[in-house]
Amino acid sequence: MTRFLQIRGADDSAISEAATILAAGGLVAFPTETVYGLGADGLNPEAVAKIYAAKGRPATNPVILHVDNVASAKALVSHWPEAAQRLADRFWPGPLTLVLPASETVPSIVRAGGPSVALRCPAHRVALALIRAVGRPLAAPSANRSQHLSPTRAEHVASSLGEAVDLILDGGATEAGLESTILDLSGARPRILRPGPITPADLAAIVGSVDLWEGAVRAGERQAAPGMAERHYAPRARLDLVTPGSAVAVPSERVAYVALGRLPALPDQVRGVLLPLDAEIVGARLYALLHELDDAGFERVMMERPPEGEAWMAVRDRLRRASAKEMG
Template identity: 50%
Template sequence: MKTQVLRVAGKPPEDDVFLRAAAVLRAGGLVAFPTETVYGLGANALCADSVNRIFTAKGRPAHNPLIVHVAGVAGAARVAAGWPANAALLAERFWPGPLTLVLPKHADVPGVVTGGGPTVAVRAPAHPAAQALLRAAGLPIAAPSANRSNGLSPTQAEHVRRGLEGRIEMILDGGPTPGGIESTIIDLTSDPPRLLRPGLITPAEIEAVVGPIQRSAPTPHAEGPLPSPGMLQRHYSPRAPLECVHAGGARLADQWLRAGLRVGWLRRAPGPPPHPPTHAAPGLVVIDMPPDAPPYAARLFAALHELDDAGVDRIVVDAPPDSDAWLGVRDRLRRASAPTPR
């Protein structure tokens, strides 16, 4: 299969591009598209055969559910069996945007979308290309991140192409995604609501709308459906082993370099190199990361893709602060550094 890449940002005949992509979805095909978080891999959420192709293309475990994307609240009624008051409040405040709501699933939603579970994760993306695709298709679109399972999330169309070329019909290239990490996920079937995955919207922002929430996600069972995407122990991972350190990143990089390894270092702010001979070594790739959480999140996966491309053997990351603003970034780094399950 040849994967077609169509540029959407700033292209005059964009309506035609989205109509072509919508036709692919309606015919059972797969289309990768940009959102304000990362690129998603979309299929018709109401067609089990189409959604099954997502799992095949990604190599995704069947018990790991998908997020269903809709244009707005009206679209949510096609996939969710209920719309509680908290859903209305959160959607009014954060939709379209990077907030996913977990609700009882509508009977029309195939079980493959939810990993066999009774709930569905739904959100309205804010990216204009995602909205245009949803309007053109007239369908809810099931879409996890457009990458091979457990790999780095894609924030550029080229990341998608390298991982999924030949496995999907089309990629809509909307340029780099602005948010950089996946949406916040809140389970509204719990009382009080429960945070399942931190993201670009912080718990404090959610609590300002609906009151206190449970901030610790449940421990997933080894068997059976996961309650939400993004809950696998190891996820969002570069090819090289990654280690987060609260201090001593320079020392660890130096240690690995002296062992003859090629090392990538995500440094939170410019600072002294390990020491002059090490810093000058060709085996060290340093990427200085932004000091604040939103721009750091926007840069994170792209930086890790760059280190993968550089062929490093080990990655050291200066751990970000332990605060609400950094919760989503810390979650991604924790899962990226987890050992490979045996």
């Protein structure tokens, strides 16, 4: 049976127990301000391999290393540019991941065999306390099966990973609800590889204009960072994006319709869900809602396409990948 330990703060005794498991090469799921992470000693290749096995994660998909300060991050890169320092000063701890040239300290499995490493300092007291207790960076992708919904509650972790994780630290619901922004600083110009809570305007205010990568990495191709796959973040139900206010026919399956701002008239057989026309609130609630609809047995979720504009960029990205058709 999966072990849960409820944790109230950074001084909780559960931190010590979790750190002991991690130091011995085990796996611990823990909360961050974005989603729950599946943690392992990031400098222990055998421990990181357990993450890949537990998630069913392709070897072509690197993992983020979580650190507790800039000094720890600098030890993991071959070059720490001035832009990285300015961004860390402004956004760390916080939901910003920086991709930089890796030092020889970083195991190849963490980098998916590539030349760069993704680094983040989380803004969650439990996550920071755990990193400090272990005394090493923690590899910690989202604590769920590969391509599936990210967890925003401890029970989501248990439902997805079961006995594959040694311990789950239950810190309640996460705050941001969407994964971190990933900014690549390893090239000639800063480039966003995954939108997130830190917006292009936020970044541009610190480092000038940034490029935005909006493609998709096909199965079998190496990713420069997490979250670049064609299909990702998907619920069990089929997710279809529709024009706001779309007519809905009487369904032959269990269908939920998620509206933004205004709920249209729906057949009695369709469950209507109304979310506010607010990107931050929708981002915080999106995964939890999709988990709820999965658990309730809905076979199809129709969700209205979010508006254009920078504020909705991260939500649009997650929904685009979650609704991508599964390749056979």
